[in-house]
Amino acid sequence: xxxxxxxxxxxxxxxxxxxxxxxxxxxxxxxxxxxxxxxxxxxxxxxxxxxxxxxxxxxxxxxxxxxxxxxxxxxxxxxxxxxxxxxxxxxxxxxxxxxxxxxxxxxxxxxxxxxxxxxxxxxxxxxxxxxxxxxxxxxxxxxxxxxxxxxxxxxxxxxxxxxxxxxxxxxxxxxxxxxxxxxxxxxxxxxxxxxxxxxxxxxxxxxxxxxxxxxxxxxxxxxxxxxxxxxxxxxxxxxxxxxxx
Numbered sequence: 001x002x003x004x005x006x007x008x009x010x011x012x013x014x015x016x017x018x019x020x021x022x023x024x025x026x027x028x029x030x031x032x033x034x035x036x037x038x039x040x041x042x043x044x045x046x047x048x049x050x051x052x053x054x055x056x057x058x059x060x061x062x063x064x065x066x067x068x069x070x071x072x073x074x075x076x077x078x079x080x081x082x083x084x085x086x087x088x089x090x091x092x093x094x095x096x097x098x099x100x101x102x103x104x105x106x107x108x109x110x111x112x113x114x115x116x117x118x119x120x121x122x123x124x125x126x127x128x129x130x131x132x133x134x135x136x137x138x139x140x141x142x143x144x145x146x147x148x149x150x151x152x153x154x155x156x157x158x159x160x161x162x163x164x165x166x167x168x169x170x171x172x173x174x175x176x177x178x179x180x181x182x183x184x185x186x187x188x189x190x191x192x193x194x195x196x197x198x199x200x201x202x203x204x205x206x207x208x209x210x211x212x213x214x215x216x217x218x219x220x221x222x223x224x225x226x227x228x229x230x231x232x233x234x235x236x237x238x239x240x241x242x243x244x245x
Contacts, residue, residue: 001026001155001187002047007056009042016042017211019056024155029181029188031202033195035234038208040191044159047189049074061154075099078148082160084140086132092143093128100150117146120183122176138169145180155187163193174200195219195238207231 002024009017017039024030024047032040045051046058049070058065060073086095093114100110118125121142132140141161148156161177162170178201181188192198198205199219206216215227226232 001061002189003059003062004043004046005057005059007046007053007058009039009046009051010054015211017046020211020213022206022213024187024189025204026187027185028203029190029201030204030206031190031192031198032206032208033192033198034208034214036193037210039211040208041159042211043208044157044189044191048077048079048157075151076154078151078153078156080141080144080148080156080158080161082163083137084132084144084161086140086144086147088132091129091131092123092135092139092146095132095143096128096146096150098147103151113150114146117149120149120180121146136169137165138173141165141173142176145177149184153186155189156181157189159191160193161190162197170197177201195235207234209234 004020004022006019006021007017008015008019020043022043032043034040042051046053049058049065052067060076063069063073065073086092087098090098096114096117097110100113114128115125117123118128123139123142123146127135127139127143132143135143144161148158162173165173174197181201188201190198190201192201202219204216205219205222207214207222209230215222215231217225222231223235226235
């Protein structure tokens, strides 16, 4: 569904991503994980076309992404950022329906889709007429997910979508996301810094360090067959404090 061939990205003298090959399998959730500054968010933004690579090629469903087609291809992607990125001057309903209205879909079609997505994400309908400031962090993320799914995209990309939430809200949303991924059978790319979250939501985990892929596999692969000492240290650093009790 998504493929990177020799893709690299620099910011002046700093290398954010070394030449990277990566194929995202359709119908699966691929989790990108690693320490801060490892290149995982850069990788995701290259996939969305928000960044252009310095070298290499990004392909969407076999089609090279170019300046001429990037906007059309982006409409086939749903994108969720940390803390939602909602427009403060629009209600929840207005945020969700924004692109559909831009594309001049009928009001009846838009309203039916908004209600369908509210049910899918378990957002109470009475919240649809509230502004982002009137919603909790978890509610804002549900609205952001609805907005990303509004046009029924082929691919869903999530950049640390739960990072700013408290543990209980985060747990509930993780459970709902897993259910939604299963129900929709979408291709999903998830950026997270939490190995537990990557293992819970991801069918496939890609661990990065300093702009390079260190290891790819299941959580079991990384735990039981680590590629090097960095993988061991990264996993050990994420052990729950409850393990020591």
